[in-house]
Amino acid sequence: MAGRIPEEVIEKIRIQNDILDVIGQYVHLKKTGRNYFGLCPFHSEKSPSFAVQPDKQLFRCYGCGESGNVISFIMKVEALEFPEAVRVLGERAGIELPREEVTHENREVQQKKEFMLEAHDKVTKLYRHILLQTEYGASARNYLLNRRMQIATIEEFDLGFSPDRWDYVTRFLEKRHYPLPLMVEGGFSAVKKVEEFLTNSAAASCFLFMIRKEEWSHSEPGRWVMNSRNI
Numbered sequence: 001m002a003g004r005i006p007e008e009v010i011e012k013i014r015i016q017n018d019i020l021d022v023i024g025q026y027v028h029l030k031k032t033g034r035n036y037f038g039l040c041p042f043h044s045e046k047s048p049s050f051a052v053q054p055d056k057q058l059f060r061c062y063g064c065g066e067s068g069n070v071i072s073f074i075m076k077v078e079a080l081e082f083p084e085a086v087r088v089l090g091e092r093a094g095i096e097l098p099r100e101e102v103t104h105e106n107r108e109v110q111q112k113k114e115f116m117l118e119a120h121d122k123v124t125k126l127y128r129h130i131l132l133q134t135e136y137g138a139s140a141r142n143y144l145l146n147r148r149m150q151i152a153t154i155e156e157f158d159l160g161f162s163p164d165r166w167d168y169v170t171r172f173l174e175k176r177h178y179p180l181p182l183m184v185e186g187g188f189s190a191v192k193k194v195e196e197f198l199t200n201s202a203a204a205s206c207f208l209f210m211i212r213k214e215e216w217s218h219s220e221p222g223r224w225v226m227n228s229r230n231i
Ligand SMILES: [Zn+2]
Pocket: 040, 041, 042, 043, 050, 061, 062, 063, 064, 065, 066
């Protein structure tokens, strides 16, 4: 994403990685006049048409037309995205990328993730509490205990019981100031799906098995995978 790495840091990295040194590690270069020539690493050729211009810190191939600076060279030759290429060159020059600025966006995602996991924990505990400690969960609790399920097993697998109220989770989260749009964005759309399921279910009371996904990333939101079974 543009702007993640501050421009001045990119510029510093570019300047401190001399294009001749960097390309020289990939291409055998020979000086001709002010420029250096070698066999192009981007197309097959027998006579050198790949030129490096140290004064401009640019390269250009007169055969295939590839051109650019030291960063675009590394991107092409190593098949890297821009931030990765900058990072590689940064390491090469001993320039540490400022973590906070680079990961500003990631930090927001991280905060959201923590918020989501916290909400998830609360809802998990809520359902378990309902199953184990309340009148609402009595029939479900008895159902499990009669089948010799141990309390420890219920706790270990975060087994819970959803009350017969489709908006229960929504209200629960709202009351605790979890903004629902954020919950949905972070993967809590599953809440809605489950609520829809409960709404449409003939018997709304369900067991819920919550499988927590530890890797809750922005691109691939964690989901609550819930199997339900009517009592
Ligand atoms: Zn070329």
